Amino acid sequence: xxxxxxxxSRFDGSVLSAWYRFEREDTEYRMVTVGGSSCIQITTIExxxxxxxxxxxxxxxxxxxxxxxxxxxxxDSRRAESFDNVHNYGFAYLSLxxxxxxxxxxxxxxxxxxxxxxxxxxxxxxxxxxxxxNVEEDTWYTxxxxxxxxxxxxxxxxxxxxxxIGEECFPFEPxxxxxxxxxxxxxxxxxxxxxx
Numbered sequence: 546x547x548x549x550x551x552x553x554s555r556f557d558g559s560v561l562s563a564w565y566r567f568e569r570e571d572t573e574y575r576m577v578t579v580g581g582s583s584c585i586q587i588t589t590i591e592x593x594x595x596x597x598x599x600x601x602x603x604x605x606x607x608x609x610x611x612x613x614x615x616x617x618x619x620x621d622s623r624r625a626e627s628f629d630n631v632h633n634y635g636f637a638y639l640s641l642x643x644x645x646x647x648x649x650x651x652x653x654x655x656x657x658x659x660x661x662x663x664x665x666x667x668x669x670x671x672x673x674x675x676x677x678x679n680v681e682e683d684t685w686y687t688x689x690x691x692x693x694x695x696x697x698x699x700x701x702x703x704x705x706x707x708x709x710i711g712e713e714c715f716p717f718e719p720x721x722x723x724x725x726x727x728x729x730x731x732x733x734x735x736x737x738x739x740x741x
Contacts, residue, residue, distance in 0.1 A: 549584065551604045553575065554650070556689075558727075558737075558741065559575065559584075559738055559739060559741075561575075561599070563601045564599035564600060564601055564727075565599065565601065565602075567596065567597050567599070567728075568597055571589060571590045571591040571592045571597075572577065572587065572588065572590070572597045572729075573588040573590070574587055575588075576703055577736070579675055579735070579736060580685070582738055582740035583738065584736045584737060585599070585727070585737045585738070585740075586734060586735070586736050587727065587729055587734070587735045587736075587737075588733075589622075589728075589730075589733055590622075590732060591731035592731075593730055595638075595640070595728070595730060596639075597728045597729070598727050598729070599726065599727050600724055600725065600726040600727075601725050601726075605652075609694055609719075610641075611687075611691070611694075612691050612692065612741055613688075613725070613740075614687070614688065614689045615639070615684070615687075615688055615737055615738070615740035616686065616688075616737070616739045616740075617639075617688065617707075617735060617736060617737050617738075618637075618682075618685045618686065618735075619654050619662075619680075619682060619683075619729075619733060619735045619736070620682050620683055620734040620735075621634075621662070621682055621733050622732040622733050622734065622735060623680065623733075625688060631655065631656045633731065634655065634656055634733075635653045635654065635729070635730035635731060635732040636655075636729045636730070636733040636735055637652075637653065637727075637737075638655045638726070638730060638734040639651045639652045639653075639688075639725065639727055640725070640726040640727075640728070641724070641725060650667055650700070650718070651667060651725075652664060652666055652667075653665055653730070655674065661679045662680050662682065663676050664676075664678055664679075664681050664686070664692075664694060664711075665677060666699075666713070668715070668718065672692070675715055676713075677701050677703055677709030677711050677712075678703045678713075679711050680703075680710075684705065686710070687703070687704045687705070687739075688702070689701070689704075692717065693720060697718070697719060698714055698717065699715055699716075699717045700712065700713075700714045701713050701714070712716075715716070
């Protein structure tokens with residue numbers, strides 16, 4: 546993510562030590578190598594909920610988040626169950642707010658009624674999620690989120706090497722952009738790398 550005061554600042558979210566951990570018995574955090582690249586792997590074994598994952602906080606009086614870019618892939622540990630009950634499963638979240646106070650805001654992967662997984666954007670005022678593009682398990686995607694503070698719009702792009710898959714633009718609430726949390730809502734494995 547990039548933030549701006551009188552200077553441009555960056556964070557590197559590609560290593561576990563950069564994040565605060567929510568310690569839970571049903572969630573494991575590890576650094577792993579996949580396809581020659583180092584990444585953070587979050588494995589959720591049991592249960593459902595937003596009270597888990599890795600979190601980084603920003604001071605909005607000092608920094609404004611202008612861009613978030615990262616790569617991710619996911620594996621649904623209970624594919625049959627998740628497609629039988631699509632509204633109770635979600636993976637590879639990147640939340641942009643305080644989960645306890647603000648509700649869920651950000652990106653997530655969810656099983657769809659059509660038998661496909663989709664990357665979707667959530668804001669507390671939305672009734673449901675807004676689709677960005679369909680995605681597949683065990684495939685690496687690059688996400689770029691550009692935040693326009695003048696118009697309160699975020700442009701989200703999704704790509705795989707050599708090809709843009711989708712791009713959508715949504716309104717966002719600036720006051721929510723004070724933390725980033727990465728996690729799985731339900732049993733699954735998510736991998737994150739090159740996060741900035």
